[in-house]
Amino acid sequence: MKKKPNIDRIFRALGDPTRRAMMEKLSQGPMSVSRMAEPFDMTLAAVVQHLQVLEESGLVQTEKVGRVRTCRIEPSGLDAMEQWIRDRRSIWERRLDRLGDLLAEQDENR
Amino acid sequence: MKKKPNIDRIFRALGDPTRRAMMEKLSQGPMSVSRMAEPFDMTLAAVVQHLQVLEESGLVQTEKVGRVRTCRIEPSGLDAMEQWIRDRRSIWERRLDRLGDLLAEQDENR
DNA sequence: AAAATACTTAAGTTTTTACTTGACAAATAA
DNA sequence: TTATTTGTCAAGTAAAAACTTAAGTATTTT
Numbered sequence: 547m548k549k550k551p552n553i554d555r556i557f558r559a560l561g562d563p564t565r566r567a568m569m570e571k572l573s574q575g576p577m578s579v580s581r582m583a584e585p586f587d588m589t590l591a592a593v594v595q596h597l598q599v600l601e602e603s604g605l606v607q608t609e610k611v612g613r614v615r616t617c618r619i620e621p622s623g624l625d626a627m628e629q630w631i632r633d634r635r636s637i638w639e640r641r642l643d644r645l646g647d648l649l650a651e652q653d654e655n656r
Numbered sequence: 657m658k659k660k661p662n663i664d665r666i667f668r669a670l671g672d673p674t675r676r677a678m679m680e681k682l683s684q685g686p687m688s689v690s691r692m693a694e695p696f697d698m699t700l701a702a703v704v705q706h707l708q709v710l711e712e713s714g715l716v717q718t719e720k721v722g723r724v725r726t727c728r729i730e731p732s733g734l735d736a737m738e739q740w741i742r743d744r745r746s747i748w749e750r751r752l753d754r755l756g757d758l759l760a761e762q763d764e765n766r
Numbered sequence: 767a768a769a770a771t772a773c774t775t776a777a778g779t780t781t782t783t784a785c786t787t788g789a790c791a792a793a794t795a796a
Numbered sequence: 797t798t799a800t801t802t803g804t805c806a807a808g809t810a811a812a813a814a815c816t817t818a819a820g821t822a823t824t825t826t
Contacts (some may be wrong), residue, residue, distance in 0.1 A: 557673075578772080580773080590774095610773090610774090706784085723792060724801095
């Protein structure tokens with residue numbers, strides 16, 4: 547039951563609805579921090595903190611040129627998460643294939 | 657930028673590493689609450705609270721017979737999450753197809 | 767040079783979340 | 797019947813997360 551530190555960060559980052567909304571906004575294309583902040587009812591500083599979480603998780607990449615920091619989605623960022631989902635699914639399905647649902651329950655639940 | 661309440665609960669539920677570990681344990685097959693709790697270094701009550709979050713999000717289903725509550729994974733539970741990931745991906749990829757990455761940045765970042 | 771823009775940083779506050787404790791109830795076992 | 801198992805509930809505590817405020821820095825603009 548060990549886990550990679552990064553998948554922890556990814557799931558944690560997207561557990562917050564504001565950060566998910568930010569990812570949705572960023573899907574429109576790369577944009578500055580202040581542009582990112584526009585639709586949100588909170589201070590710039592708060593938005594920046596959310597962006598940091600997203601960046602540390604590898605979901606977002608940023609680059610500062612001049613006084614403007616441009617944010618973009620890191621397309622491979624969700625790979626680990628998708629893999630986790632696939633893994634869960636394949637394990638259940640293997641189980642369900644091997645035995646009938648009820649039979650399995652009786653067998654392993656004693 | 658509206659969102660379904662359920663996807664919120666799913667992402668939030670899996671944002672916690674303990675609950676993710678519980679899903680992994682439950683992948684082994686249906687089991688009782690106390691069996692679920694075994695590997696975790698916390699009280700039964702805490703585990704039950706995590707299970708409630710998982711159940712409210714639709715990821716887990718439980719049924720009580722006698723004094724034993726049996727928990728099982730709800731296989732469709734992760735569908736909404738996977739769909740969200742797919743949606744993000746398809747939007748980025750459509751963007752990257754339409755325009756070159758750098759060109760797009762210059763265009764929309766002014 | 768002065769003012770405005772676009773962040774950045776640190777510190778503090780508020781809110782939420784995770785977890786514990788302890789008392790209790792129902793079902794099963796002795 | 798008594799004891800044990802299996803879980804439930806409510807309340808409280810402690811830690812983490814989200815958010816604000818305020819002061820500061822570097823870059824443009826005027």
